[in-house]
Amino acid sequence: MARVSVTKVGALPGGPPPPAMRAAVFAGPGRVVIAQRPVPALGDDDVLLAVDGCGICGTDLHILEDPPGHPATPGVVLGHEMIGRVAARGPAARGLSDGDRVAVAPNLPCGWCRFCKLGAPSHCEHLSALGIFRDGGLAEWVTAPASACHRIGEAVPTAVAALAEPLSCVLNGVDQAQPLAGEVALVLGAGAIGLLFVAVLRASGVRCVVVEPVAARRALAERLGAVAAVDPEAVGAEADLDGLLPEGADLVVDAVGSQLAVAVPRTRPRGRVVLFGMDSRARAAVTQNDLTRHEIRLLGSYVGDHAVPRAVRLLESGLVDVEPIVSRVWPLERLPDALTALRAGRAVKIVLAPALNPGA
Ligand SMILES: [Zn+2]
Ligand SMILES: [Zn+2]
Structure with missing residues (x-):
């Protein structure tokens, strides 16, 4: 480039x-x-x-x-x-x-x-x-x-x-999820935002699994450090995810804006779901009792202007490529x-x- x-x-x-x-x-x-x-x-x-x-x-x-x-x-x-x-x-x-x-x-x-x-x-x-x-x-x-x-x-x-501005928004979402080193994240969508989540989570010691239908974006996700990138339209995708996330994900990021119903069943008990993508038309069919019974935390995440100084430092540091x-x-x-x-x-x-x- x-x-x-x-x-x-x-x-x-x-x-x-x-x-x-x-x-x-x-x-x-x-x-x-x-x-x-x-x-x-x-x-x-x-x-x-x-x-x-x-x-x-x-x-x-x-x-x-x-x-x-x-x-x-x-x-x-x-x-x-x-x-x-x-x-x-x-x-x-x-x-x-x-x-x-x-x-x-x-x-x-x-x-x-x-x-x-x-x-x-x-x-x-x-x-x-x-x-x-x-x-x-x-x-x-x-x-x-x-x-x-x-x-x-x-x-x-x-x-x-x-990328400082979109990265600042992603940092706001990561802050809310409070990832711990050694955890596993499922990132739904590998556009710019999903990929920034992968980069930051990986730098935080979190293994990332990505779901993305576009092959070039799956390849990018792996280049940025995702351990696996799954095509949701491929035969066997659900079984692949079962194998990659046997206990469910510690945290799930919806970088699309319409994936809550996909995110909740993949979240482990007491796990977190970060809702980042924005789609005002999306309506999710979730079983409310799953959230209650499994004590799943839903975290809305919007912009992150307060995090721009940290986004700048992170870009300057070279800790994320x-x-x-x-x-x-x-x-x-x-x-x-x-x-x-x-x-x-x-x-x-x-x-x-x-x-x-x-x-x-
Ligand atoms: Zn923007
Ligand atoms: Zn005001």
Whole structure:
């Protein structure tokens, strides 16, 4: 995979940003366009970032369904998994210097609602998010509150650094499951999120078994350290899982969003189920008494902005090798190709790098 080295002609270092930029704009249900937009104005607490790379996430695909599977503000610049370099700072922006390379925690809580005050900012009643309700990182430039930006080392390749945000969400799920070294996990789904769970759990001393219908993704799961990856559509899959998990899994991760009824019977008594994938249409037929009788704990898991600093440290440490998760690094102009490849399951994670030549 191509390493991206980013130099912006006529922008950094030192000079002012140009007045206009290319950006991927959400143009209403099912539509995104690459358009010229003004470089965003700097708020008092903001920094202006020259974007190095921005991942495309399942949430972006949901936003672009018609009707939308996830809300977003029409006209907004998409992209919430961004890495950039500080080019300018608002008068009240603290803690960063020009030229710092940062990962961005994209969810912006209000700070004053009852859930913010309860210490649960990801459940803020007025939660905003870069790339969803406010302009995001699928653009040459983006502004973000300085408090949402976390320095990341230069040695981390852009494609890997762009995984900091999804990794932070996965760390929030892993934290809730509290894995112990020597345990066995069953991970349902080996998209980017399932694969990140495999990487983190394995680094935590947990053996991972994966269930995934796409062969290329099963191969990736094994490359990231899963002890086995089972095709649920293959003859004998259930017997294979019985053999791999004779006592049931200590923890099961649903990285799909619709697998609760699969997860519960595979969970050992007093085991944990992490519900990570999001599908508002999914309805699960589970026998409630199984949960009661086996004292199974269900753990919902949403975003993890508080875990971005740890995600950055983990990527810098080299303790997890997550580079294989990024299938492609493409210029911004290839967004339509990227969406097609992701929808068809031909790619796991695609990162767009606005500074790459459009012909790359
Ligand atoms: Zn995302
Ligand atoms: Zn709030």
